[in-house]
Structures are given as structure tokens and as C-alpha cells.
Amino acid sequence: MTSVVSSALDGFAAAVGADHVLTDEASLREFRDPFAHESWDDYTASAVVLPETVEEIQAIVRIANEHKVPLWTHGTGRNNGYGGPAPRVRGSVILSLRRMNRVLEINEELGYAVVEPGVRWFDLYEAIQAGGHELMLSVPDLGWGSVVGNTLDHGITYLPYGQDMAAQCGMEVVLPNGELLRTGMGAMPGNPSWHLYKRGLGPTPDQLFMQSNFGIVTKMGIWLMPNPECYMPLWLRVWHDDDLGPAVDTLRRLMLDRTIDHVPQFLSTILLASVMTKRELWHQGEGPIPDATIDRMGRELEIGRWMMRSGLYGDESVVDLRFEKVKEPFERIPGAEVWGTKYAPDQFPHIENAIERVQAGVPSLDLNEMTGWYGGEQGGHIGFSPVAPLVGRDALALRDLLRGMIEQQAGLDYMAALIPTNARSFVHVTLVIFDVQNEAQARGAYDTCKLLVREAAKQGYGEYRAHLDFMDLAAEQYSFNDHAFRRFNETIKDALDPNGILSPGKQGIWPKRMRESANGGS
């Protein structure tokens, strides 16, 4: 630890109390990337500061400016598959907002909540239930993350309001100079439309604070959907790998006409199998699992070659009409089957299937099982997640590219969730799963992902979110007009954060004083 950091830590301790500044090795270990091999220390923090109030954050930011100490902010610090809570710059001080965990408001009449950044999906869900509110929260697959943190990282959730990640409305932000900003209608004192109308007068900066390092979000509005009369989780199963093409084209038409009106997923056989079983049950040899075995897994586990998880939400009479409308075109694919079960709101928490429960807005950790696929005591994964048009030919092209490279370069299994976040595009979440304690396997997974970044970009597919270990490389691919977008972000970064204290390197954005050494990919 440098003496600069050390004297900043005295200031932090004065601001938040010495109990809330962690520097011992055991504590710091909890703030590493949980999926990094234990011998790796590229992304190790020097300390963790845990404020409880906005004023404490402002004080911390001012001290960090004085000492030019980089702060790496997180809500709860999950971010699994993308680097967890670890900072991009070794020796940064982690600003953990876990103690800022208050649900500040739930408004049933207008369907929204206001939360602090330490509030987890579990916490907000529980607060809604405890208040007896007839409202649904669009949640991600794992409920332990921060509502704010997930939203700021463009995280995907699955209910109707998950489309275009559009549930956020209105923010409060501590700027790098310590000033407090409220966005949208919140810029007017006492304006009751802060969390109701998505803009204000003048430009709307909210999305400037997502996937960036321009400010620290301290409050956020999130829209909640009134419970529908009926929710029907809906499944499609197809038996041939190339059925993915027509299935994607059918889904696009059904999403464009708003029959399917939320965020579904296409899941590959091995990904689904990894939640239900261990790999050794199916394959003991070297290299990736061959097609014939994947076919057998599909038959024996009754999960086919691809399944689509989806749902219908609304009045029961409308759900019934839509079910028929969905079933007919999908079942034109030979062997394809579509089925669903209807539930009323009081049944949602008791739905047995974890995926069906997540789609009903009930957070869970059940879907975390897959990372144990390769055995070992600790499974890990990297998310490699490019965006593509929601068209069958793109889905097949991307599958072929990614499967080929993951199998041939890394010798790992291709496990994919294709997630249409709207009717026009999907995120191909590739889960590159490995045994964290097998360093060679882990290193191979990271190296392969870096190759994938470049190869996917050559074909026009860019990542929606990038892992800490290849943020620079991923950002590097967004190079139109000799990196005009990077220069634009740098101009804003330098103007708002001249000392470069907030999350340097986040999503490839570096402050001036670190640019020469850091740019150009890792």
C-alpha cells in the first residue's frame, strides 16, 4: 500500500468510522473476482470503504480527489461472470455501497419504487410483499445482486418491464467533484414526477451513468408492474440444433406484434443440463461433448437441443388467445412442442420451477448451479455476451462461430442463452464455464474469450457488457471513425473527473492521467 493511499484511508475512517474501512487480507479476499484463480492478483483492491449515507459518499469522494486515490464503486458487488466486485486498477479502494440498503419508497398507485444502491433484488421483492403491494418486479436470474448495480451494468431482467432494460426512471448521483445531481424531473425541487416521467427539461443524462465511471448513483426509481390476472410460463422444445433458426424468426414475429411481450431465452442443451446434472454423468473423455451425446442428453433430460423459456402476462382471456397464437407457428417446426400452465398472483411465490418463478418476479439463487459443471470444489464462469439481430441466420452464424472457438480453442463445452432484450435483437450470453481451481482450464477460458471478442467484432457482433479482464479489448472494437466514441467518453470523463478518481478503466474509459499507460487493450 502506498503512503498516499494510507493517508487517504485515515480520511475515510474519519468520514465513515474505522469499522467501515477494511484493509485486512481476509476481508479483501471477499472482494476479489470469485472466479479468478487464487494465484492471480491483477485486480486486487488495497481497501474497502463502506459508507452508509450520501453525505459520507460525498466526503469520501472529496478525500479521494485530494489524494488522487482511485475508487471502484459497486452496489453489492456480485457481477458474476464479469469480474465480481474487483477493481480494474490494482490497489484501488473499493467503494462498497452494501450498507446503503434502504427501500425508500414503494408507490402502489403509480407503480414504482425508489431504492438505494445496496438494495438487493431479494430485499425489494420482500419489501413489496411485506407492504402487501399488488406489484411485480422484473428480476434477473440471480436475486442476490443490487437492483441499482445490475441496472447500471445494463443487466437483463425477464418480465415485461425488462424489455430494453427500461424500468429505471430518475436518479440521484454524486458527481466526481462531490456535488449531488438529480436527473430528469428530480432536477426541480419537490417535483412529484421524478420517478414517473423519464426525462426532464434539457438533455437526459441517466444512461450516461450506466456502464461508465462518470458518477456514483445513490438513489434510483424503478417501475413495478401491477400483477396481471394471469401469468402463463411458456416452454418451447425443439429437437435439432438448426431448429434454432426458424424458432428465432418465429419469436421475432411474435415479439414484433407484441404477442410475446417480455424477455424470453433460448437455452442450449448443455446449459440446461448443467443446472440439472453434473458433466461426468454424460462424458468422461477429453475435449468437448460430441453432438451425439448432446442429442442423448436432450432426449433423456427431455430438454431437446434448444428450449425457449417465455411467458404470457395479462387477463386470462387474452392469455388464452395468445397461447394459441404462439403455439401454432412454433409447432410448424417438425417435432417442436409448446406448452404452458396458468397461475394467479397468489400462486407466483409457490411455483415449483425456478425459471418459471423468476419470470413471475420471484428472485432466486437456484440457477447458480450450472457453474459446478466441470466438478471441482468451485465452479466459475465468464460471460461472453455479444449482441446480434433477432434473425435466424444471425443466431446460427453466431452459434457456429462461438461453439467452434470455445470447443476448438478452449476445449470447453458451448453453453448458450440467447436473450432477446427486445423484438429486434438478442444478447448471446455465452457461459464459458470452468473449474476455478484448475488454473490451466481457467486461463484457457479467459484466453479464448479474448479471441472471441476480436472474432465476433470482425463479423459485426459487439459485446453488451464486458468482463473486467477484457474491458479494454472489448471497448477497442467500438472503433468507428478512429475511436470517436472513446474520445467522446474521454472528453466527458476529463471534464467531470479531472483527477480521474472514479472507477478508472471501467468499460475501457480511462482518465487523462492514466491514459498513456493503460490504453490499447489488455
Next chain:
Amino acid sequence: MTSVVSSALDGFAAAVGADHVLTDEASLREFRDPFAHESWDDYTASAVVLPETVEEIQAIVRIANEHKVPLWTHGTGRNNGYGGPAPRVRGSVILSLRRMNRVLEINEELGYAVVEPGVRWFDLYEAIQAGGHELMLSVPDLGWGSVVGNTLDHGITYLPYGQDMAAQCGMEVVLPNGELLRTGMGAMPGNPSWHLYKRGLGPTPDQLFMQSNFGIVTKMGIWLMPNPECYMPLWLRVWHDDDLGPAVDTLRRLMLDRTIDHVPQFLSTILLASVMTKRELWHQGEGPIPDATIDRMGRELEIGRWMMRSGLYGDESVVDLRFEKVKEPFERIPGAEVWGTKYAPDQFPHIENAIERVQAGVPSLDLNEMTGWYGGEQGGHIGFSPVAPLVGRDALALRDLLRGMIEQQAGLDYMAALIPTNARSFVHVTLVIFDVQNEAQARGAYDTCKLLVREAAKQGYGEYRAHLDFMDLAAEQYSFNDHAFRRFNETIKDALDPNGILSPGKQGIWPKRMRESANGGS
């Protein structure tokens, strides 16, 4: 004209051709606020430059930087009720993008178009029809404006994609330094998801270029909705002024559960009457029209005290179910009536009622009639448009505040369209209508609007968009934390546009060199 401007004009002429630089008085007259009294010259331009290509815009921006000449950009320059094409700073050079009027792409499979900023709603609609595409465009009430210009000013459109003004996806922007930026996936060369996925890797700057002066948008993606099987324009009529309260509450519930899934309007008696008749038919005395007369207008024109225009879009079977669901709760209001007529897509262009046609995506100019209300040869209006929660008590409170001030301060009639741009909030568009040639009446209208800005803000209602003549005053009300939002915008403005050449004063954002003289309201 200063010599600085004059030497810049030589440069502009060299860049775009002398024919495309206008300086004669007759031409400049066309670029005034059409509703300003002829004797007013606060917002008069010194010249108009009309480029045809992105490269020409870049050249103009570089010349403007050299000479520090302010450019005021518009698409087509309609912006009626908010200042038309006129610049905030007298003597600015208007950068008119009317010649950049190409529809660059229409993609039927994925439902989007890409347009240049001079493309009008009429143009894009016609291009969609000419291509035989089964797609609908969400249009505003008047079709002569620019698709890009309207979108950048947070303009309201009425089809399902009009909700939250969310149809825009992906931009190309000339920055104040002349550099070309592409946003979202467009920042990656050759990425086919530019107009399909609303974000990129890193922060999303699109909304930073709306209602601002940070760049010149040269290309924009806009989403188009597939034609539904059925569209049913839907009308609600209520007979008592206070019926607005329960009607608003009922609408909120029907929008929250997505039964009504587009942008409706509540229209006051006089606003509707102004489209159908002239004022002198009803009232010849001094002062605003009294309630008893408004009641009589409502009866004789069969428009009640408030009407709601709305629509249902979808499969006919679903539209039928939804019609029953809408009718029942509204008709619990004593005397209220709900009716609708079903149309198939091939009938949309032939629907007789202009409002019903606009809601079917067919652009029109029919709704421009209202400005002739006070007689005279030229009617004008100011849009005073605060945002409020979509709650009956707010609707009534805002009506009382605005009606009281417009009648008492200006002696004018209260004419209102309450427009829920989503299920949670509405824009109260107050049309302050006057005879442009009656200077005292016109001045009274402007003065009253300035009072309204302050009074509405005191009650927590802020404008969604501000007229040129009180942009500073409206922005002044967004004063949280001693104007932190203004300082934030100024920081970005100074970083991106150090010479302050792009649209100085737009939405209250001034560049450094003009700040001392300009700030503090008009």
C-alpha cells in the same frame, strides 16, 4: 451583420455553394417564429446555411469554430408553439438541414427506418407506403415537422411506440469539433444492430443529444410497428368539468395494466371547438368564455366537457376483449360514453376523422385549424406544457391553476390537451392561442406563460419542453442543489464545445463565453 459573420459566410458559401447561403431579408423572414409579432426581432438570424451532406456540416462546424459564429440547428424548423426555427441568440446563423431529406433505409423484417434530419413525417410515411411495407409510423398531430427534429425536442407521437418517446434507436452525430460520432452499436464498424439494440458497450449518449446543444444529429434510427390486424379508434365523452378526475384515474389503471397501450389525449371543450368552429360563433363579449357557454358548446358540438381520444391495436379478438374492459369502468362515471370503430390496415389512410387517422399513423395537417380561434388573418399559439403525475387530483389541480391564470392574467380561453406519454405521467399541453397581429394580445400571452412557468414550478410541475422566449426561465426552475443540473450541462457543454458555437442558449444551456451576460432568465 458583423464582419466576423460576414467572413464566415464566405467560408460557408465555399463549403455548400452560394445558392445555399441565404442572407436576404425575404428569406430570413421565413425563418422567424411564425407566431411572433412582426415588430419583434429578438430572435432574428443573420443568415441561413443549407448543407446537403454530413461532410458539408463538418466543414460548416469547422468554419464556425474558426470565426466563433453561433449556429442554430433545425431539421425542418417547424417547432410551432415553441419558437419555430428562430435562434435563441440574435444574429446566429441558422443551420437548416431541410436539404438532408433522404430516407436511408426501411427494414420490414426488423421494423425500423433510418432517416436524415430533413425527412418530414409525411416523407417517411410516403416512403413506407411506396415500398409496400406493412409497418406503422408513430406520428405527431402535424405531419410537416422533421422526424429527427421532433424526436430531439422530446416531441410527442401517439401510436404504441410513442410511449416514453421510445422509438429512436441509434444516431450519427457531428460533434462541435466537427468529429463524427456513432452511438450505441454504431460505434462498432459494420455492426448490424445499430438500429436494433438501444445501447452499446459503455454509456449511451443518445438522450444527451436531445433538447441540448451538444451535437448535430445527422442520421437516426426509428422503430416502426408491424400493422396490427385491427385498429379501433376509441372515444370517451364526459359532461362535467370535474369528471376529468375520475377519468384520469381510470385511464391510469388501464394504461398500467397495458389494456390501453399507446399515447391518448384528454381534450378540453374549447380546444376541440377551435378545430371545428370559430370563437365568434359562441362568444362576442370581453374576457374568457364563461362556463355556461362552454357547457352549451359541449352539448351543441357533442363534445362534452372533456373528450378522450384513444385507440386499441392488435388482433381483432383481443381488441374486442379490451374494448369491453375499457368501456365498463369509464361508463361508471355518470353520463360518460365510450365508443369505437374497427378498421383493418388497408382502411387506415381513408379514415375520415383526422385524429383517428393520426392515431393510425397517417400524418396530416388538419389539426392546425385551432390557431384561427380568435379570428384575424394569422392565428398563433404558445405551448405551455408542464408534466404531472397521471392522477386525477393532479389533473384537477393543474387545470385549476392554469385556467385561472390564463383567464385572469391574459383574458384568454383555457385550451388544454392532457397527454399521458406513459402510464404514470402526463404532459399538460396548454395551448395559449392568440391573434398574431394583435400585439397587445400576443404580448399578454407571452407574459402570462412566463408567470405560469414560475407558478407551476412552485407546485412541482416542470415543463417538458420550453418556448424560445422563456427557455432560460423554464430551465431556471430546475434548481435542485443550487442548479447542479445546469452546472453539469455547462461542464459538458464547455468540454465538447469550447468555442460555444452550437445553438447557444438552447434549453437554457449557455457556453462559457456567453454565460455571464445570458444566465438568469429572460
